[in-house]
Amino acid sequence: MRSLIFLAVCPFSSCKEQYDIGKSRRSQVYPLMFGSQKIPVYCYMGNFGCGGGGWTLAMKINGAKRTFHYDSHFWRNRNVYHLAGGKTGFDFQETKLPTYWNTPFSKICLGMKIGHQLRFILINRHANSLFSLIADGKYRATSLGRNTWKTLIGSQASLQPHCNKEGFNVVGHNSYDPKARIGIIANQQNHCGSCDSRIGFGTAGLYDDSNTCGNEAMLSSDNGDKHIKAMGYILVQ
Numbered sequence: 001m002r003s004l005i006f007l008a009v010c011p012f013s014s015c016k017e018q019y020d021i022g023k024s025r026r027s028q029v030y031p032l033m034f035g036s037q038k039i040p041v042y043c044y045m046g047n048f049g050c051g052g053g054g055w056t057l058a059m060k061i062n063g064a065k066r067t068f069h070y071d072s073h074f075w076r077n078r079n080v081y082h083l084a085g086g087k088t089g090f091d092f093q094e095t096k097l098p099t100y101w102n103t104p105f106s107k108i109c110l111g112m113k114i115g116h117q118l119r120f121i122l123i124n125r126h127a128n129s130l131f132s133l134i135a136d137g138k139y140r141a142t143s144l145g146r147n148t149w150k151t152l153i154g155s156q157a158s159l160q161p162h163c164n165k166e167g168f169n170v171v172g173h174n175s176y177d178p179k180a181r182i183g184i185i186a187n188q189q190n191h192c193g194s195c196d197s198r199i200g201f202g203t204a205g206l207y208d209d210s211n212t213c214g215n216e217a218m219l220s221s222d223n224g225d226k227h228i229k230a231m232g233y234i235l236v237q
Helices: 002-009 014-022 083-087 130-134 148-149
Strands: 027-036 037-044 056-064 105-114 119-129 161-171 177-185 197-204 213-217 224-231 231-236
Touching: 014 027, 014 037, 014 197, 037 083, 037 231, 056 197, 119 130, 130 161, 148 161, 148 177, 148 197, 213 231
Parallel strands: none
Antiparallel strands: 027 037, 037 056, 056 231, 105 119, 105 231, 161 177, 177 197, 197 213, 213 224
16 A cells, blocks of 8 residues: 555656556656656657657757757756756757656657647667767667658758768768767768768758758758758657
């Protein structure tokens, strides 16, 4: 009986725990516990594009702002940013929550909103946290394919045909090449030495370095030149 009472009153550490153990299936704000700190976080319980089962928000990134530029210290530290943004839905408030370094997962849901259109893709990946995948700056590959990354942007998406280097901490061969903390870069030549296109989160590059989430494409990209800034959402489960 005591254990049942404890579960009823003690906050869980992730939205998936809230879904599986707490049996709460409504998308709303729940108090999540990180060490001795209790923080209200909006939990996405239904299937909104990556499947259901309790999704925990980690970050929201406005591609028109430099808060989460590739070189931002927020990717490398355990500091929160604008906790209030973690209590709202898929809106335009940026945030970085303690879930970035505290929450283990087996899936990552990536979303981009352009105008009123919201699209998602899923990465199956086990890790102790997003911090463990990104903060050290080491490249970690994914294998979604260029067409999957382009679905985040929709029919306007554009990438050059070659290179197609994707994953976490994606960087070309040259310092001025596009970069992405999570995403893909591409080139018109059959190597990754002078890329001119990217889709991703926490991005930077020679063309419009102020675009930190979305799609940049130049020089023989498959759907023309693009400078698309998106609102990005990163959730884990």
